[in-house]
Amino acid sequence: MKLNIAICDDNKLVLENEKALIEETLKEMGIPYKMDKYQNPENLIKNAWQYDLVFLDVEMDEVNGIVAAESIHNINKECLLFFVTNHEVYMDYAMNEYAFRFWVKPMSKEKLKFGLESALKRLENNNKCIEFNTDRNVVNIPINKIIFICAENKKTTIVTVDEQFVVDRPYKAVKDMINSYFFYESHASYYVNLNYVKAYSPSHVKCGIGNHEYEIHMSRRKYTKFNKYFIDWMGEQK
Template sequence: MINIAICDDDKEIIDKIKDCISEYSTEHSVEYDVHSFRGGEKLLETKLSFDLIFLDIEMGEIDGLKTAQLFREIDKKARIVYVTNHSEYALRSYAVHPFDFVVKPFEKERIFSVLGELSRYLTENAEKEAVIQLKGEEGPLLLSLKNIYAFEYTGNRRITVYTKSEKYRIKGSLSDIFALVDSENFVSPHKSFIVNMEHIDKLNNFTLYTTNGIEVPVAQKKLKEFHNEFSRFIKNYIRQG
């Protein structure tokens, strides 16, 4: 599932982009989840993350460039496509690292081109193994994300990283870790843990077990949220697999 946001104060433009996405989805058998927002402030209020955002530059209270700057503080991974009446905005927009630029009025082929490029980009990056650099106690530590089973905060800005058969000690906080990992795969069922949902084996009352036997507590107040996150992960995993 590819998540897309359309942020524009013109409903006709939103509907036109939606129609283009729907047609492209049918022709290329690609599944999209599309959300629309009638202003930058509405987009900034959402807690959702997106693979792509069609973002109008000329909007009311908060224009598209300011919206992009603020949204980058929430979600650094979303690819932004600016939509505008004026091509001269293109140069200004590059300060916020756009994925593409669409000038109004546009034909469906222009939106098709953006969606095609997005599919290629996501496919190419999915084929690359994601690696993160952590602050190991003896120096920089490079680990493959898919091989990490869990992170455990042990106090005094120290974290234990569990892989299938190894443990590593690193420096930092769990909020530092969440800024590095993919929130689609990792969840925090307890204030002291982050777990890779790919490696969850089972849940028994308020304890979950990874496939290599790590026991992770699930806080009672986080149980419902954890169930929702894990259900979403399983549904996406089934769709992709």
């Protein structure tokens, strides 16, 4: 697929360097693309509807990147946001504002390549749905809108960004239907979408979006594997 990409940084030199690195990496990967660059985030926001990926500097004079991210998400909820900053202190804020990836400058080619590969998989999965019959009708649930699922006796609760469903199918059957690389088990009864993970510990996972936050169980037995998978998925290791 052809990627529509935007880069936004108010430092012209940094902007050009990032553009060169991203273009070089995309060409090496054989990915067709169209790329636009912005020094003013307000101009980017006006055109946000057309982009698949946006690389955003966090610290900009005109509009802070965290604020810009919220506006972009309101316009284009399918757009994947890559935050790039000089300071790790912004990571918590960025993760709360729909970050697909968060990198401290300068971007490395290894992390960039891994992030682009993950972005392609995410975009390809955006249209995948799971289907269930309810008492009233048939429901199609996009898997990229599912925050997590959990076992409820012989039924399964599906928590999405919009609402919750309790379906008359066992947890493992629903888990197998989703079967996506961006989900991982935190517990024998919980399957969580990594895109909505905000923090985790050996006992809990904090996940959600906006004001909809959940604290779900983390099995101590699963914590080590979960942590490694999450770090690899974020592109911090290769």
